[in-house]
Amino acid sequence: MLDLRLIREDPDRVRASQRARGESVDVVDQLLAADEARRSSLTEFERLRAEQKALSKDIPSASGDEKQALLVRAKELSAQVKDAEAAADDAQRELDELALVPSNVIVDGVPAGGEDDYTVLREVGERPDLGTGEQARDHLEIGESLGAIDTERGAKVSGARFYFLTGVGAQLELAILNLALATAAEAGFTPMITPTLVRPEIMSGTGFLGAHADEVYRIEADDMYLVGTSEVALAGYHSNEIVDLSNGPLRYAGWSACYRREAGSYGKDTRGIIRVHQFHKVEMFSYCRAEDAVDEHERLLGWEERMMAAIEVPYRVIDTAAGDLGASAARKYDCEAWLPSQSRWLELTSTSNCTTFQARRLGVRERTDGGTRHVATLNGTLGTTRWIVAILENHQQPDGSVRVPVALRPYLGGRELLTPAGT
Incomplete structure (x- = not known):
């Protein structure tokens, strides 16, 4: 939800943002x-x-005809006041509904355009010399040989885009997530295990029930939603509260299962575990002062890049174009890992600055000398199931084994190599 004062005082800025996103300026x-x-x-x-x-x-001091006239006028006024109050309420409801329509105003410098109009900020690390195309084994072939991934039985049990992580696959996912949570805790985040079912007002408040509502699972019998990220629950954690930011941002790291319908992705990434309906993730979430949001965004990106370095994969950072941002994000950076089997980049993390957009919807404020005001919210991925894809492909060895990144070894019993099942 945007600040109405911004719309009144600088409507051209809001129009420009809508235009850059490819959305209606009307x-x-x-x-x-x-x-x-x-x-x-x-x-x-x-x-x-x-x-x-x-x-x-x-009326009490009047008498005779004057009092009678005042009583008649009082009756007329009572009806007029009722009608005027109803009209004011209707106008407020219409404004409240319209206020939910525009997306967040983008930060200056965000590239205009759609999915392919991002700006590459930097590329880090050397791409492995594994060959390309059919010469590099993909993560599913590697995962099956390690006894780590079973998509066939996942589909048998739950349908397409479901899977089992088995043996070392389950251990590898837990290693990634535990490293992420340890990294977050070391950086001062409060670790959280979050609910995966939320109420409609929380899901709506985070901006996920707009243009991409068909990506969200809804439990009709209970009027609840399954989250696609713990960002949703963490954004709702302080809803309708006044938070204390006098000692700096409030930072949380949420671990949860996540669910996405992947509507509209028919035919995309159908092999393996790149695009699935259920996965696990550790998500950073920060409440901070509005004027600190840009710097906080850079800090979240820094922690994500620290994790990219920890899993030792080549990656690049992109500044996502306005038309590819979610409704809540004013700016989003993605870290994309190199995918040898497809010779392309694969998104592993994203971090978004949502400015005060979500906090206005959810009623999260801070107290200042001049009263209360809405805070800024930011989020960023610190570890998720998809990272298995990048690790298996970039660290595959000619003999069929997979080298374990040094940072993950303590979470895998000190193992340096993952070897094919039966060897």
Whole structure:
């Protein structure tokens, strides 16, 4: 939800943001009109209410025909006040509904355009010399030889895009997530195990029920939603609260199962565990002062890059284009790992600066000398199931084994190599 003052005072900035995203600019004028209608109807209600109060003071001292006339007018005013209040309420509801339509205003410097219009900020690490195409084994072939991934039985039990992580596959996922949680705790984040079912107002408050609502699983019988990231639960953690940021940002690291319908992705990444319906993730989440959000965003990206270095995969950082941002994000950086089997980059992490967009919807504020104001929220991935893909492919060895990155070895019993099952 945007600040109405911004829309009133700088509508061109909001229009430019909508245009850069490839979204309608008409909503800005609609919001301005709805805001004017609300203020006009509220003014009329307050004028009539003031007249009603003044009249009620005059009636006791009046007599005869004058009193009768005042009583008649009082009755008329009562009806007019009721109608004016209803009109003001309707105007407020219309404005509230419209206010949920525009996406967050992008930060200056975000590339305009769609999915392919990102800017590459840097590339880190050397791509492994494994050959390309069919010469490099893909993660599923490697995972099956290690006895780590079973998509066939996953599909038998649950359908397409489900899988079992077995043996060392399960241990590898836990190693990634435990390293992520340890990294977060060392950086001062509070570790959290979060709910994976949330109420509609929490899911809506984070901005996930807009254009991409069809990606979210809904449990109709209970009117609850399965989260696609612990960001949702962590954003709702302080909903309708006044938080204390006097000692710096409030930072949480949430570990949860995550669920995505992957609607609209028919035919994309159907092999293996790149694009699946269920996975695990450790997500960073930060509440900070609005003026600190840009710097906090860089810090979250820094922790993500620390994890990229820890799993020893070549990666690049991209500044995502406006049209490829979620509704809540004002800017998003992705870390993409090199995928040898497909000779392409694969997103492993993203971090978003949501400014005050989510906090306005969820009622998260801080107290200042001038009263209360909304805080900024930010999020970023610190470890997830998909990382198995990049690790298996980039660390595969000619003999069929997989080298374990040094940082993960303590979480895998000191193992340096993962070897094919039966060897």
